[in-house]
Amino acid sequence: MSVEDHWKTSQLEDQRPEHSLIKFMTYDRFQLLHRHLRLFDHTKFTDDDDFPIVFQSVELWSLHIQLVTTELCDPGSHLAVDEGMIQCTGRNKQVTYVPNKPIDTGLKVWIAAQLGLFMRWIWHQPVAKYGPVGVSAKEPASQKGRRKGKGRGSRRRTSYEADEDDEIKEVIHVITEAGNKMMALNSTQSVVIALINLLPELTYHVFVDNLFSSPDLFRSLRRHGHGATGTARPNCGIYKGLADAKKAGKAGKSGFQFNEIKVIPTADNQVRRLNILPYNLANNSSSSTSLGQSDSLEG
Numbered sequence: 001m002s003v004e005d006h007w008k009t010s011q012l013e014d015q016r017p018e019h020s021l022i023k024f025m026t027y028d029r030f031q032l033l034h035r036h037l038r039l040f041d042h043t044k045f046t047d048d049d050d051f052p053i054v055f056q057s058v059e060l061w062s063l064h065i066q067l068v069t070t071e072l073c074d075p076g077s078h079l080a081v082d083e084g085m086i087q088c089t090g091r092n093k094q095v096t097y098v099p100n101k102p103i104d105t106g107l108k109v110w111i112a113a114q115l116g117l118f119m120r121w122i123w124h125q126p127v128a129k130y131g132p133v134g135v136s137a138k139e140p141a142s143q144k145g146r147r148k149g150k151g152r153g154s155r156r157r158t159s160y161e162a163d164e165d166d167e168i169k170e171v172i173h174v175i176t177e178a179g180n181k182m183m184a185l186n187s188t189q190s191v192v193i194a195l196i197n198l199l200p201e202l203t204y205h206v207f208v209d210n211l212f213s214s215p216d217l218f219r220s221l222r223r224h225g226h227g228a229t230g231t232a233r234p235n236c237g238i239y240k241g242l243a244d245a246k247k248a249g250k251a252g253k254s255g256f257q258f259n260e261i262k263v264i265p266t267a268d269n270q271v272r273r274l275n276i277l278p279y280n281l282a283n284n285s286s287s288s289t290s291l292g293q294s295d296s297l298e299g
Contacts, residue, residue: 054094055123080207081192084111096126112195120198132191189217218271239264
């Protein structure tokens with residue numbers, strides 16, 4: 001429903017609000033007045049590449065809503081992290097277009113949610129060199145002072161920094177099938193850590209889709225004391241045999257039996273990789289690949 005709907009009358013199979021405003025003010029007059037109303041003092045904001053004015057304008061409201069949410073609702077241990085869109089068709093360089101979405105044009109946000117309730121979110125800048133506002137993939141993520149449910153506050157425009165005595169780097173040392181090597185999370189994966197750090201200090205189990213999933217992210221979550229489960233893309237770094245089975249499954253040649261599950265742990269035994277054939281209808285097979293924690297396997 002749009003603002004204009006408040007000036008329309010109800011019709012059959014198209015119910016409108018009963019508190020019509022037409023007898024008090026026309027829609028055109030409302031628009032003329034509304035254009036001069038502000039929810040913020042525009043003189044207090046300065047243009048900042050790291051924190052654009054469009055986000056500064058609503059940040060106080062945004063923080064207030066997030067803090068009240070966790071005051072009224074204690075988050076449980078299971079969370080979902082995903083991207084979301086706030087509809088906006090205005091002329092602003094922060095407006096993002098994401099095809100095949102219910103809302104495909106608007107301001108993009110990264111969200112930590114539970115049972116449909118948004119607990120925390122982070123703004124997103126569409127330009128490749130920016131990404132999630134305030135999240136730097138190459139900087140350490142902080143545990144101390146970032147997970148007390150107090151929002152971003154005065155440190156909102158900076159990258160997530162670690163205290164010297166509480167440092168957990170997002171560039172991690174990993175044991176792989178090919179040997180030891182260093183892994184760095186990209187900005188999309190780092191936003192999962194950043195969102196959880198904004199929540200009250202608890203142990204969470206995070207559910208993500210294949211936009212985020214990778215063995216490196218799940219290792220990092222374990223280092224932060226959290227579990228994770230998610231679907232995975234064949235090129236995210238999972239075991240090659242499972243990726244090949246996924247590809248062959250499109251032709252019904254994955255080699256899996258009906259409802260068969262294969263689990264292969266990573267070399268460091270920190271992440272388990274699953275492949276399952278959930279159905280086989282009229283000889284059309286379909287398989288899905290997932291990642292889970294080695295000590296708590298869920299799919």
